[in-house]
Amino acid sequence: MTATTDLVRNDAGYVCLSFDFDGPSLWMQRRMTSPTPISRGEFGAVAVPRILKLLARRNxxxxxxxxxxxxxxxxxxxxxxxxxxxxxxxxxxxxxFNPALSPEREKWVMQRTVELLENLTGVTPAGYRAPSGDLTVQTIDALVEHGIRYDSSLMGHDVAPYWLRRGDRFPDDAPVQWGEQVDVVELPFSWTLDDYVHLEFVTFRKMLMPGLQRPQQMFANFADDVRWMVREVSHGVCNVVFHPQVIGRGGRLLALEEWLDEIAELGVSFARMDAVADAYRSGVPFGVEAPVS
Ligand SMILES: [Zn+2]
Structure with missing residues (x-):
């Protein structure tokens, strides 16, 4: 079942674990469709059952x-x-990559994927994350049109949801003119809380993404963000991004387990993103920082 569960309030805060199960499509986007890169995507399907087991053990x-x-x-x-x-x-x-799509194609993608998810789960999907985190204005329009309740592609905060806008303008001789708020909650992510950039080694024709950090080093960064949130913020929300094809290997899964145990001891709750978005939509405050005294 994917019906939203109510969020149990916890002053210490919430950590939302998200897993982008890209499979081969991640490599298709980069036009890397020879057997080797595609096999990296295939590994995601090997990893997902391992991740499900790990999550089930911790409820x-x-x-x-x-x-x-x-x-x-x-x-x-x-x-x-x-x-x-x-x-x-x-x-x-x-x-x-949304900015490279025609408005018609972007509409088709949204329509088709909403249908596929409805067929699988029996409910309209609550949330959206743009591939490679890149939203366009058309994407925002499509989210509104399909009644999608939250997005998780932007980086405008680190511990609090906020409302998405459309129609921002950036005149070069005046301050930003912020657009109108739309009926979609933003649950922000950050590259600093994304396993792909920390761990994945990728060679492109003109560039190299080194990755391959020790996972413990990445999780130390993640833990510090959670520790600060618990100390400084009431009802903060920390959204973390994993990719099964990245995190699903033995040593990395062990490090993930250790990190989950470490942050559970800080008193945070683990929550689905739809539960946080729906609570925010109903007026529940999140990410409250004490004023300077
Ligand atoms: Zn992705």
Missing amino acids: IEATFFVPGHTLETYPSVCQQIVDAGHEIGLHGYAHE
């Missing part, structure tokens, strides 16, 4: 963002995610 509900291409390529793995009680949100069809 943690999480959020998976799954492209339509993955839903159709690995239906039984995606069914396992739903059966385990986790949320599945939208993540493009073939991990398209």
Whole structure:
């Protein structure tokens, strides 16, 4: 079931674990479709059941963002995610880079992926994360049109949800003219809280992403953000991004388990992102920082 569960309030704060199950589509977006990069995506399907087991042992509900291409390529793995009680949100069809799409194609992608997720889960998806985190104004329009309740692609805060806007303007001789608020909650992420940039080694034709840090080093960064939030903020929300094809290997999974145990001791709750978004929509305050005294 993916029906939203009510959020149990916890002053110490919330950590939302999200897993972007990109599969081969991540490599398709980069036009890396020879057998080797595609096999890196295939590994995501090996890793998801391991992650489900790990979460079940700790009774943690999480959020998976799954492209339509993955839903159709690995239906039984995606069914396992739903059966385990986790949320599945939208993540493009073939991990398209939204700014490169025509408005018509972007509309098609949203329509098709909403249908695929409705067929799988029986409910309209609550949330969306743009592939590679890149929203366009058309994306925001499509989210509103389909009644999507939250987005998680922007970085305008670190411990609090906020309302999405459309129509910001940036004249070069005057301050920003902020656009109108729309009926979509933003649950911000950050590259600093994303396993892909810390761990994944990728060679492109003209650049190299070194990755391959010790996972403990990445999790030390993650833990520090949670520790600060617990000390300084009431009802803060920390959204963390994992990719099964990145985090699903032995040593990294061990480090993930150690980190989960470490932050659980700080008193935070683990929550699905739809539960946080719906609570925020109903007026519940999050991320309250004490004023300077
Ligand atoms: Zn992705």
